[in-house]
Amino acid sequence: MRVGRPVKPLPHPDCDYCGAPATLARMGDEPYPYRDDHGPLWICVPCQAWIGIFARSTRHVPLGRLADAQLRDLKVKLHAALEPLVQAKVRRDGCNVFEARSKGMKWLAQAIGVEPDKCSIHTLDAEQCERAIAIVEAFEKERGNHPSDSADDDR
Numbered sequence: 001m002r003v004g005r006p007v008k009p010l011p012h013p014d015c016d017y018c019g020a021p022a023t024l025a026r027m028g029d030e031p032y033p034y035r036d037d038h039g040p041l042w043i044c045v046p047c048q049a050w051i052g053i054f055a056r057s058t059r060h061v062p063l064g065r066l067a068d069a070q071l072r073d074l075k076v077k078l079h080a081a082l083e084p085l086v087q088a089k090v091r092r093d094g095c096n097v098f099e100a101r102s103k104g105m106k107w108l109a110q111a112i113g114v115e116p117d118k119c120s121i122h123t124l125d126a127e128q129c130e131r132a133i134a135i136v137e138a139f140e141k142e143r144g145n146h147p148s149d150s151a152d153d154d155r
């Protein structure tokens with residue numbers, strides 16, 4: 001008897017707001033939300049929620065959950081809040097920016113109680129994003145005039 005290797009199903013995310021399956025859209029497709037090319041993305045048209053895919057992913061693996069306008073806005077805010085810490089770490093430790101971002105996200109994941117290995121800015125929901133922003137802002141305030149300190153000292 002021949003036992004076939006199980007075929008890995010293609011990832012096909014559902015909308016996190018209405019539960020309907022998302023549609024894969026590319027630049028120029030009717031539901032594509034941008035005028036310029038941001039790469040293929042999964043979109044729920046009724047909710048105007050979407051998420052990009054991993055660069056070079058042939059299976060169109062989504063970066064995280066679909067994000068509506070509010071969540072997209074929060075992700076921009078969180079990114080902007082975190083970036084000064086990332087740049088400070090790069091300057092101080094001489095590590096690259098991707099490493100510094102990933103460490104920053106691990107620190108935040110722990111602080112808001114989500115699984116650090118599965119956490120990226122794109123997997124957070126609105127409530128987690130808001131908590132993460134508050135943590136970064138509180139940290140920045142506490143850091144005050146010691147701009148060379150970074151988020152993950154000796155943790």
Ligand SMILES: [Zn+2]
Pocket residue numbers: 015016017018019020044045046047049
């Ligand atoms: Zn939806």
